Amino acid sequence: MPDIPSSARVVIIGGGISGCSVAYHLAERGWTDIVLLERRQLTCGTTWHAAGLIGQLRASRNMTRLAKYSADLYRRLEAETGLATGFSQRGSITVALTEARREELLRQASMARAFGVEVNELSPVDINALYPHLEVSDVVSGVHLPGDGQADPANIALALAKGARARGARIIEGVKVTRVTTDCGRVTGVDWRAGDEQGHIAATHVVNCGGMWGRDLAAQNGVTLPLHACEHFYIVTEAIPGLERLPVLRVPDECAYYKEDAGKILLGAFEPKAKPWGMSGIPEDFCFDQLPEDLDHFEPILEKAVARMPLLAEAGIHTFFNGPESFTPDDRYYLGAAPEVAGYWVAAGYNSIGIVSSGGAGMALAAWMDKGEPPFDLWEVDIRRAQPFQRNRRYLRERVSETLGLLYADHYPYRQVETARGLRRSPLHEHLKARGAVFGEVAGWERANWFARPGELREYRYSWGRQNWFSNQRDEHMALREGVGLIDMSSFGKIRVEGRDALAFLQRLCGNDLDVAPGRIVYTQMLNARGCIESDLTVTRLSETAFLLVVPGATLQRDLAWLRRHLGEAWVTITDMSAAEAVLLVMGPRARALMSRVSPDDFSDAAHPFGTAREIEIGLGLARAHRISYVGELGWEVYVSADQAAHVFEELTDAGEDLGLRLCGLHAMDSCRIEKAYRHFGHDITDEDHVLEAGLGFAVKTGKGDFIGREAVLRKRDEGLSRRLLQFCLCDPEPLLFHNEPILRNGRIVGQLTSGAYGHALGAAVGLGYVPCCGDESVAELLGSVWQIEVAGRPVTARASLKPLYDPTGARMI
Incomplete structure (x- = not known):
């Protein structure tokens, strides 16, 4: 029976590469009383059978930053710990078989140069010189990243574990965490079981690195961790005589990757439609296990691979492997502090890139836990992007059957997911659909991205050029600029903050001055201590003690978590009102004329100036009209209770017919806002972008008194x-x-x-x-x-x- 302590500062759950990396990096930061508990043996879940590809270029600067850190870490681990990691910096090649893929690779190469990653563009002749066994007659082009490589996943995990132990961390195998315990919304420790023994470790921090098991463990505490296991296939050949050291090869147009190791070829696949696994949960005794072979499922990949690399036809298959890995609804892993329980941290859901991700993810999470904030913008992988409904297992099963294949699909701009759609709908959904709406999805919301004309195909035709909806967007864009457009933005996050201390609470969190008359709308940011932007929002004062915060639908959970984190002892109630009201944007030079047709109220600039909200009569009902704009034109956002939304929509569309009213989608709104240089949270402004450097100093009032980030704003003004x-x-x-x-x-x-x-x-x-x-x-x-x-x-x-x-x-x- 292992000697298990009764208390610890942090308990890490899971002994794969992710958990070992977190333990290593916390110990490196000087944390003591670190305990890692592994239910069976280290690496026995997914890590042991991972392919171990180390590709540095990711979809953004910070994700690339984390991947490059992983490569550097794995390079030095062997010298530090004495354990071989198998790291081999042999480069990687990605080839294009179509012009569309060539455009994608060229854009990725441009991005790599911006991120400081060495990249070389390759002709078919160049590719053949680097990878002589490849059939290149139909290859269009390729790219070579010399800094990429491959490694032994299990040995990396064991080296991280050894490094963590050397700094005092305790890593204990054969101990299962049965529950994370909490009190008053905070972690208090974990219950564990080892054979017939059971007990409790008191702790103030818990990190869920449970991989495939992590979702169900998190659900016990109401923590949303949306991931689902899928079957992942590869074969390993017998040794091939004369096979020299080769770079990692990816042929995404054939859904395949190739890795040479010890004279053998590993061929793996990310097939277009994956096979979800473990619908009833992951078996308790799963440990270094394989799933049943399915040669029929893998055969189309293998057939193309033999044509691509003819030497495979002569090579015997040593291993046909099928093992489970966890995938997420958006192909990005989860990292950070769970918003539901204080002290509950997550590092899981790696979508088959866990080896290259875990080194950097462990470093970033350790820094976050140590300092109380992420070391740089991690919104792409932040656990707070997860939506509560995504705990639904049917939703996850359907979605991950698609997301595995999207790893190697063409990464066209504006590409929309196709599975598990239609869950969250505006009250106007059917009205928009009947008028030609083509929908996209954000945070589960179905939103009209553009409108097809009568007789046009209501679907995307993807390309890197002008897609089939380009002229539709142009007409919608110009309607907003020259006439009047109507946009359904019911997906806005709407948070009501009210109570005796509501004003003082929000003044502390927001950079702008919210001590305004009821009916005034204030554009503001919530800042962190560095003066960087945690949230971008409007705040409408509804009364002396009530405020409405309007945020992007995608950041709602993040924003709610930020508010609740800072609530303290304030007499304030925070309520998510997002589903209660629909929002219709009436925008353009003729917006005033349209509003005057459906309401007897005065919409003149004197009666209803910019930055004000008031109740109006509209049609047969009542609504609240906000004079504000995200497209840079005259207009109103009309907030109406969900039950009256269809009526108000009908009133506006009927009255606007002879004004040339056009229904507009999110693509047109986005192009208008970029044309007007309006910022978008998650792209143009993040929690590592200083509010002054973002050009938003006009929305910060340092003279109003103290607020989070004020000193950093004053310091930046002095420094320049x-x-x-x-x-x-x-x-x-x-x-x-x-x-x-x-x-x-x-x-x-x-x-x-x-x-x-x-x-x-x-x-x-x-x-x-x-x-x-x-x-x-x-x-x-x-x-x-x-x-x-x-x-x-x-x-x-x-x-x-x-x-x-x-x-x-x-x-x-x-």
């Missing part, structure tokens, strides 16, 4: 800015921008775009992005540089501006 957010408009009207394209100043990469879209009113693609600046540099010097945006390897000249290129004075919103 080191970077600024600029808007760019391409001088060539043809190329398209999405995000992450490199920004070049005088021929040198200095940053990358945070967001981009086609600006139909400006006549070219537009983007936003941060660039370095010097304190003594004038605006004229900054903007007078030669600016370019690299699009798929080609630099395109751009205009740069600090002010919005569209309507810089805001005159159109009057």
Whole structure:
């Protein structure tokens, strides 16, 4: 029976590479009383059978940062611990078999250069020189990342465990955590069982690194951890005589990856439709186990692989392997503090990239636990993005059957998931559908992204060029600019904060001054202690003691968690009202005329100025009209109870017919907001972007008194800015921008775009992005540089501006 302590500072649940990495990095930071409990043996779940590919380039700068950290860590672990990790920096090649994939690889290469990752573009001849066994007659192009490699996953985990033990962590096998215990919303420890023995460890922190088992363990405490196991297949050949050391090879158009190791080839697959597994939970005794072979399922991959690498036809199959791995609804893992229980942390759901992710994820989580905040923006993988409904097992089973295959699918811009759809719908969903809406999904909400014309196909035709909805978006965009458009934004997060201390509570959290008259709308940010942006929102004062906070639907859970974290002893009630009200945006130069047709109220600028909200009569009912705009035009957001929403929609559409009212989607709203240089949380502004560097100092009132981040704002004002957010408009009207394209100043990469879209009113693609600046540099010097945006390897000249290129004075919103 192992000697199990009765208390610890932190208990880590799970002895795969993720748990071992967290233990290692907490110990490296000087934490003591670290206990890791593994139900069976270290690495026995998923880690032991992972392929061990180390690819540094990820979808964003910070995810790449974490992957590069992992590679560096695994390179030095062997020297530190004396355990071989099998790390071999042999590079990787990804090949394109289509022009669409070639465009994707070129854009990825541009992104790699912006992120500081070495990358080389390859011709078919170049590919054949690096990988001579490959059939390249139909290969279009490829890219080579020399810094990539491969490693032995189990040995890395054991080396991390050894390093953690050397710094005092206790790692105990054969002990299962049966429950995380809590009291008053805080972790108090874990209950454990080992054979016939059971007991309790008191702890203030618990980290769920339970992999496939993590979801059900989290659910015991009401913690949302949406993941589901899928079967993952690969084969390993017999030794092939004369086979030399080869780089890792990916052929995503054939759903395959290849890894040479000890003269054998491992061929793995991310097939388009995966096989979920463990619908009734993961078996208690699962340990270094395999799942039944399914050669019929793998055969289409194998058939293409033999044609791609003919030597496989002569090689015997040594191992046909099928093992489970956990996948998430959006193909991104979960990291951070669970919002439901204080002291409950998560690092799980790695979507088959757990080896390259776990080193960096363990480092980042340890820093987060140590300092109380993430070391940099981790919103992509933040557990707070998870929605409570995603605990539903049928939803997870359906979705992960798709997300496994999306790893190697074409990563087209605006690509929409297809499975597990239709759960969260606006009260106007059927009205929009009947009028040609083509829906996308955010946080489970079905939202009209664009509207098909009569007779048009109501689906996406993806490409890297102008997709089939481009002209639809242009018409919707220009309706908002020149006429009047109607957008359903019922997916907004709506949080009611009320009570005796509501004003003082929000004044402490928000940078702007909320001590305004009832009916006033205040645009503000909630900042962290570094003056960076935790939330971007509007706050409407409804009464002396009640406020309505409107946030993006995708960040609702994050924002609720931030509010509750800082509640303390305040007499305040926080209520999620998101489903109670629909929201209709009436926007454009003719918005006032339309509103006046459906309501007897006065919508003149004098009676209803910008930044105010009031109750109005509309049709036969009542609503609340907010004079605010995210598209940069005159307009109102109409908040109406869900039961009256359809009536109000019908009143507006009937009255707007001869005004040219057009239903508009989220794509048009996004292109309008980028054209107007409005920021978007998660892209242009994050919790590592200082509010002043984001150009939002106008929304911060340091004179109102103390608030979180005030000292950091004052300090930055004194020190001066080191970077600024600029808007760019391409001088060539043809190329398209999405995000992450490199920004070049005088021929040198200095940053990358945070967001981009086609600006139909400006006549070219537009983007936003941060660039370095010097304190003594004038605006004229900054903007007078030669600016370019690299699009798929080609630099395109751009205009740069600090002010919005569209309507810089805001005159159109009057």
